Amino acid sequence: MSAAPQKTFYLETFGCQMNVHDSEKVIGTLVHEGYRQVQTVEEAGLVLYNTCSIRDKAEQKVFNRLSDYKKYQKQGKKFAVLGCVAQQEGEKIFDRAPYVSLVCGSASYKNLPQMLVQIEAGNQRVTGLDDRETEDCFETEFTARTNPHRGYITIIEGCDKFCAYCVVPFTRGKERSRTSDSVLAEARQMADLGCTEIQLLGQNVNSYKDPAGKPGGKKTFAELLTAVGEVPGIRRVRFTTSHPRDFGRDIIDAIDAVPTLCDHVHLPVQSGSDRVLNAMQRLYTREQYLERIAWMKSAKRQISITSDIIVGFPGETDEDFTETLSLLDEVGYDAVFTFKYSPRPNTPSLALDDAIPDQEKSSRLEVLMSHQKEIQITRYKKYIGETLEVMVEGKNEARRQWIGRTSHNKTLNFTAPDTSIPQVGSYVRVRATQSFPNSLLGELVI
Ligand code: SAM
Ligand code: SF4
Numbered sequence: 001m002s003a004a005p006q007k008t009f010y011l012e013t014f015g016c017q018m019n020v021h022d023s024e025k026v027i028g029t030l031v032h033e034g035y036r037q038v039q040t041v042e043e044a045g046l047v048l049y050n051t052c053s054i055r056d057k058a059e060q061k062v063f064n065r066l067s068d069y070k071k072y073q074k075q076g077k078k079f080a081v082l083g084c085v086a087q088q089e090g091e092k093i094f095d096r097a098p099y100v101s102l103v104c105g106s107a108s109y110k111n112l113p114q115m116l117v118q119i120e121a122g123n124q125r126v127t128g129l130d131d132r133e134t135e136d137c138f139e140t141e142f143t144a145r146t147n148p149h150r151g152y153i154t155i156i157e158g159c160d161k162f163c164a165y166c167v168v169p170f171t172r173g174k175e176r177s178r179t180s181d182s183v184l185a186e187a188r189q190m191a192d193l194g195c196t197e198i199q200l201l202g203q204n205v206n207s208y209k210d211p212a213g214k215p216g217g218k219k220t221f222a223e224l225l226t227a228v229g230e231v232p233g234i235r236r237v238r239f240t241t242s243h244p245r246d247f248g249r250d251i252i253d254a255i256d257a258v259p260t261l262c263d264h265v266h267l268p269v270q271s272g273s274d275r276v277l278n279a280m281q282r283l284y285t286r287e288q289y290l291e292r293i294a295w296m297k298s299a300k301r302q303i304s305i306t307s308d309i310i311v312g313f314p315g316e317t318d319e320d321f322t323e324t325l326s327l328l329d330e331v332g333y334d335a336v337f338t339f340k341y342s343p344r345p346n347t348p349s350l351a352l353d354d355a356i357p358d359q360e361k362s363s364r365l366e367v368l369m370s371h372q373k374e375i376q377i378t379r380y381k382k383y384i385g386e387t388l389e390v391m392v393e394g395k396n397e398a399r400r401q402w403i404g405r406t407s408h409n410k411t412l413n414f415t416a417p418d419t420s421i422p423q424v425g426s427y428v429r430v431r432a433t434q435s436f437p438n439s440l441l442g443e444l445v446i
Contacts, residue, residue, distance in 0.1 A: 007036070009047070014058075015051070019084075021154060025138055025140050025144075026112065028142030030112075033116050045076075045077060046078050048080040049062065049081050049082060051083040052085070053085045084106070087129060088345060088346070089103075103129065104126075104128035104129070108130070110136060132170075132172075133173065149391065150195060153183055153190075158174045159204055164352075165347055167344045167346065184228065187228045196233060197236040198228055198237050204243040208224060222248065222254040225239060234260055235427065236260060237260055238409070240266050243268075244269065244292055245284045264303065264305075268309075269308070272328075274286050281348065310338075311339070311341065316364075335376070340361040376437045380410075384440075388412060388432060389427055391427055393405055395424075401441070404430055411438070428445075
């Protein structure tokens with residue numbers, strides 16, 4: 001007697017680390033519900049897209065992709081749209097792509113098992129769109145982590161900041177934190193399985209609010225960071241993303257006190273001009289931002305600082321843009337992620353005239369990137385001759401180089417003699433011998 005054919009799924013993910021980690025939880029949930037993950041759409045019975053709508057015409061890209069898969073409809077495959085585009089476009093997705101049978105935003109993932117039952121029962125319009133006001137996080141014990149050495153843990157979901165340009169508060173719902181007990185239990189479990197690096201995730205980790213705990217036992221974000229850093233077996237703890245308004249000095253004190261907390265802070269500034277920051281509703285001034293940078297610069301270890309910047313926000317003048325360039329010099333970032341302003345549905349800035357031509361946005365972006373490249377060339381050069389600890393991430397066979405990552409979150413590739421082959425996931429010491437704008441090259445120290 002042959003076994004019943006197994007239910008199969010294919011999942012594709014776009015977007016930020018939160019989406020990547022959500023997908024790990026979705027995969028774990030599906031596997032627990034008896035599905036098997038496959039590597040191609042052709043092999044799958046259920047095809048899922050975890051989507052991102054942060055910039056550009058993201059929703060259009062999703063519809064284009066879905067129309068590519070119309071041909072599979074006759075084969076009885078089912079389609080699901082998850083994530084931010086699902087939440088943003090809602091039931092309109094069924095109208096434009098009637099072969100989609102599930103549309104689900106991230107705030108509703110906790111209901112996935114019930115929604116899967118409905119799809120299997122033949123329901124062609126299953127939705128998870130009404131949970132943006134939920135107090136609950138998507139907690140599951142079935143997260144399918146593929147990297148055994150490092151992994152993500154969500155500590156806070158949603159966002160209450162409503163920056164003028166951003167869709168996240170509309171797509172991911174209101175801010176809600178997991179209990180510190182639950183986060184720590186997950187960290188211990190990962191450490192028991194041999195994981196040594198943990199990255200705590202949230203749209204705004206600094207506004208973490210421990211919802212439960214014994215009287216006096218609730219943890220602040222800095223206390224949670226410290227506690228995760230003290231879990232036996234954990235050697236590196238990272239966190240992203242921080243919002244300057246909520247970034248407290250106690251985070252730097254924690255980094256000073258706990259050696260496992262990595263010496264890297266990603267603190268998106270978005271603009272160097274107070275006028276633009278105010279229009280963006282970012283809730284801090286350039287001076288307040290620089291105060292946080294000064295805390296970092298006074299830390300015991302040298303902290304690597306990275307940021308996000310948007311160019312071409314409505315009304316950004318040449319003078320405003322020049323202030324952003326001068327901020328790059330003042331801070332001395334180790335990396336900056338740069339974006340052209342993109343008007344997004346529902347956001348307050350949609351009402352502003354997006355008057356800066358795309359060509360001008362592109363040229364500001366180019367100026368910004370080449371300015372930052374010069375800064376990085378100088379900053380990376382300073383590491384030549386230093387010996388740094390890296391986690392070994394893999395090997396570039398073509399170049400015969402090992403790939404390493406420093407606590408600063410820099411890529412430090414290195415050569416090693418055939419007699420000392422490093423293990424992926426291990427920590428080794430490497431002496432930096434050459435620098436590039438985005439990486440370092442070195443030799444294994446034996
Ligand atoms: N919560 C984080 C924060 O506050 O910075 C990250 C949010 S978002 C996933 C990552 C980055 O995308 C933002 O920091 C911002 O620079 C950029 N971004 C968000 N909305 C944008 C838009 N409408 N146009 C261009 N860039 C945008
Ligand atoms: Fe978006 Fe601002 Fe929230 Fe970050 S803090 S997710 S940029 S609204």
